[in-house]
Amino acid sequence: MHPGSCCGRKGDNVTEEKSRYIIVGGSAAGMAAAHTIRLHDWKGSVTVLSEEPDTPYFRPLIPFLVSGKKCAENMVMAGCGPYTGRDITVRIGARVESVNIAGKTVSVQGNGGLAYEKILFATGSRPYIPPEIKGTDANGVFALRTLAHARKMAQRVETSDHAVMLGGGLLNLKAAFALLERGLKVTLVVYSPEVLSQLMEPEDAFLIRKALDTAGLNIKTGCSATHVISDSTGVTGVALDDGDEMPCQMVCIGKGVRPNIEFLDGSDVRIDGGIVADRYTACNAPDTFAAGDVAVTFEPVSGERIMTALWTNAVEMGRCAGRNMAGVKTAYSGTFGILNATQVADEPFVSMGVVHTKSDDFEIYRHATETTYRKVVFNPGGTRLIGAVFIGDITNAGMYRYVIREKMPVMNIKRYIIDHTLHYGHFMTGKI
Amino acid sequence: MSQPKEIFIKTDRCLGCLSCTIACVVEHSKSKTLFGAISETPVPKSRVYVQWVEPDGKVPLVCRHCEEAPCMYACISGAISRDENGVVITDTDKCIGCWTCVMVCPYGVIGRQLEEHKAYRCDRCPDREIPACVSACPTGALVYETVDSFSGKVRKHASRELLRAERG
Secondary structure, X not given: OOHHHOEOOOOOOOOOEEEEEEEEOXXXXXXXXXXXXXHHOOOOOEEEEOOOOOOOEOHHHHHHHHHOOOOHHHHEOOOOOOOOOOOEEEEOOOOEEEEEOOOOEEEEXXXXXXXXXXXXXXXXXXXXXXXXXXXOOOOOEXXXXXXXXXXXXXXXXXXXXXXXXXXXXXXXXXXXXXXXXXXXXXXXXXXXXXXXXXXXXXXXXXXXXXXXXXXXXXXXXXXXXXXXXXXXXXXXXXXXXXXXXXXXXXXXXXXXXXXXXXXXXXXXXXXXXXXXXXXXXXXXXXXXXXOHHHEEEEOOOOOOEEOOOOHHHHHHHHHHHHHHHOOOOOOOOOOXXXXXXXXXXXXEEEEEEOOOOOOOOOXXXXXXXXXXXXXXXXXXXXXXXXXXXXEOOOOOHHHHHHHHHOOOOOOOOHHHHHHOXXXXXXXXXXXX | OOOOEEEEXXXXXXXXXXXXXXXXXXXXXXXXXXXXHHOOOOOOOOXXXXXXXXXXXXXXXXXXXXXXXXHHHHOOOOOEEEOOOOOEEEOOOOOOOOOHHHHHOOOOOOEEEOOOOEEEOOOOOOOOOOOHHHHHOOOXXXXXXXXXXXXXXXXXXXXXXXXXXXXX
């Protein structure tokens, strides 16, 4: 984009270039940080290193490439929304192999070194492929994560008539609908008793399940795949642990993600599942920061350490890291482990905060109609809202998020929360 | 650049007559007339909401076009941006109806156009000098001013009240 913003002289085997800010990873957290740095430091060079072959794009849109509803050009981040900062150098196809923390350099595969003053680790995560499922290296097995994956998947659709999705999470549901729209028969194989088990309990999901069934998705719960069957044409079927075998030409794995931390092997940067970030998004080594899927942060309600893989969280944390890197010390407010809004099969839903309520003594209110369902969860004393699931009617969901996040005392507004009639007017007129 | 104007709310003046919501619907209809608006599909939606707070409070609410607009940063498709006048705009072509903006807006002023599966909000009436809701408000509960002008008037009013209290 703007190659002029890197400086330094060419050496033989020493570091050739220097950038004031290096950002490893060009997705939500990385790009949010880069553009935020630009708001506070308009001349320090900013270099984003992305290992993907595509310029940064809105990752959540990739199912639309599979369905054919959008093309890659319509997913580009640059110039859209808040991503309008200038003079940000983005290097694509630049995979960072290692970081020399003491020498403040990174080593880019096939491209030598690059020096930095401050660095952000925003390498994100990659799909988890369970090793107990055999044969996943066959042609036609996908884990939809990048535009490159989406292109291959879209291609495979041409020669497929049945796709089996392993995992009942949101990403796999999105992929499943993209394939349904392309006219494929789609079967979802879910180990849990119900779909979306990470975002709600089985009894909360009945409206969504109904909508999925109506939309024509075949769902098998309580079982998992043992191996993928393939021949020279690629995938020909999937064997399940209940003895069933399903012929198919495509398999899509949606079994969660793992953080990309290997490039820090052998460095002093503290790893605990992911890269450990403090309240100011900084890592333990000097001038190093972490944000997004790869970062270990904390949950604002419980204070527990968590990692999430959500675009919205990654942007928020990336912006905070960008501020801190540019010298504007800013505390990160933490992130809900569960914070999802979307629409599957014409059924909108929001799930946030504490929604798995089997184990503790929470105060819970549920309300169901033929077309809507909600569950609001208060702490055991009933003094604070800690979680909510809204299905069908998601009106004012953002306000409930606010009440949860700010740990507001709810005495005066509890009735409105339970009835789902809370609105901002209650705040403006001194109800709280 | 001159300071942009914003829509301010004086809750003590709102009677709950809903003139603002009707004006908003008409302004965002194709025909720009009330009779035309009610027969259009999809039915045009009001972007200003008048909420009732017991026992007798009425509060008009409309997008604040926040400085740190949570919706703009949360949007997963790059559909929300800020224009040169400071107005936060949802690009309906880019909107995929994922409702992430609805989930993060603390004011609850982003609506869902179900027929077209798109989010909508106040656009400050780009074709008008003064937003339709403000023009329509018969009691001056909605005002369209710069921050400086509005806060100046609030200060003046407060000073007057202080003096009145001092003089008994």
